[in-house]
Amino acid sequence: MSEGVDRSIEAFDLLSDELRLDILRTLGEAMAGDDEIPMSFSELQRRVGVEDNGRFNYHLTKLVGGFVRKVDGGYKLRPPGISVYQAIISGAYIDEGDVEPTQVEGEFCNDCQAAGEAWYENSQFHLGCVECGKLIIHYPIPPGSFDRDEPESMLTAGSAWILRDQVTAQQGVCPYCAGTVEATLSGDDSGMSALGKRKYTGVVSFDCRRCSWVLYCNPPFAISTDPVVIGFFSKHDIDVFDRHPWTTYPDAEERILSRDPWRVEVRYHVDDVELHVTIDENTDIIDASEVTPERAE
Numbered sequence: 001m002s003e004g005v006d007r008s009i010e011a012f013d014l015l016s017d018e019l020r021l022d023i024l025r026t027l028g029e030a031m032a033g034d035d036e037i038p039m040s041f042s043e044l045q046r047r048v049g050v051e052d053n054g055r056f057n058y059h060l061t062k063l064v065g066g067f068v069r070k071v072d073g074g075y076k077l078r079p080p081g082i083s084v085y086q087a088i089i090s091g092a093y094i095d096e097g098d099v100e101p102t103q104v105e106g107e108f109c110n111d112c113q114a115a116g117e118a119w120y121e122n123s124q125f126h127l128g129c130v131e132c133g134k135l136i137i138h139y140p141i142p143p144g145s146f147d148r149d150e151p152e153s154m155l156t157a158g159s160a161w162i163l164r165d166q167v168t169a170q171q172g173v174c175p176y177c178a179g180t181v182e183a184t185l186s187g188d189d190s191g192m193s194a195l196g197k198r199k200y201t202g203v204v205s206f207d208c209r210r211c212s213w214v215l216y217c218n219p220p221f222a223i224s225t226d227p228v229v230i231g232f233f234s235k236h237d238i239d240v241f242d243r244h245p246w247t248t249y250p251d252a253e254e255r256i257l258s259r260d261p262w263r264v265e266v267r268y269h270v271d272d273v274e275l276h277v278t279i280d281e282n283t284d285i286i287d288a289s290e291v292t293p294e295r296a297e
């Protein structure tokens, strides 16, 4: 076993205790709120609710150095402690179970114009069509990021995670480990098999070679936060960051110019103006022009 794995086992071992997780959660909540940080030993002990001084001190001491820092006046979280706190509140490691499909406001299927429905299954947010059953999008999001009783909150959370990850990936950086992300445009749709019927033939995969994170998407979405595309929409009063990412390009078209090497032209429409963007096999934009349909070939 590598040294990195050995040391991770030590760290996870330290965390396999309810009281220690309570200490991290209490400090995390205090840091996120307006509470005084560093927190004194007695205040921390009071909040965690342990009366036995010796027992509390034993567990707190175990955390100091790795997850907690002892400073003048008390204790605060170290960056690894903050990561653990973030994992606790996002519910990243918890399976809360599925949420049944519920019709959601303002979402429509591009194919049949019927209403959309959202559900949560296998730790993934899903958006599909009530009528034809088409799956529009699915993406893993932690269960703590939405309210299970409010399906719309799932849309907001899904939207936020997808947009964040897309922006980072498009910049070539993995949103989860900061490793290098490689973008590939191809016709390989094996990663999108769950979507069944798809409008676009080109498939873009953003791959992290370090942590194995991968995002599969269609060409219009893959380049949707490129300055060229943002600028086009912005000129037409559409802020691509102010809406669910899958609603930015409802009628975008894809033209495959070449399969060897892969070249795709994406056509975005706003009112009677179009932005034509050609991307190469690494999704780099090699040509972009704004045209009005009369003048389009």
Ligand SMILES: [Zn+2]
Residues within 6 Å of the ligand: 109, 110, 111, 112, 113, 114, 129, 130, 131, 132, 133, 134
């Ligand atoms: Zn439909």
Ligand SMILES: [Zn+2]
Residues within 6 Å of the ligand: 174, 175, 176, 177, 178, 179, 208, 209, 210, 211, 212, 213
């Ligand atoms: Zn990664």
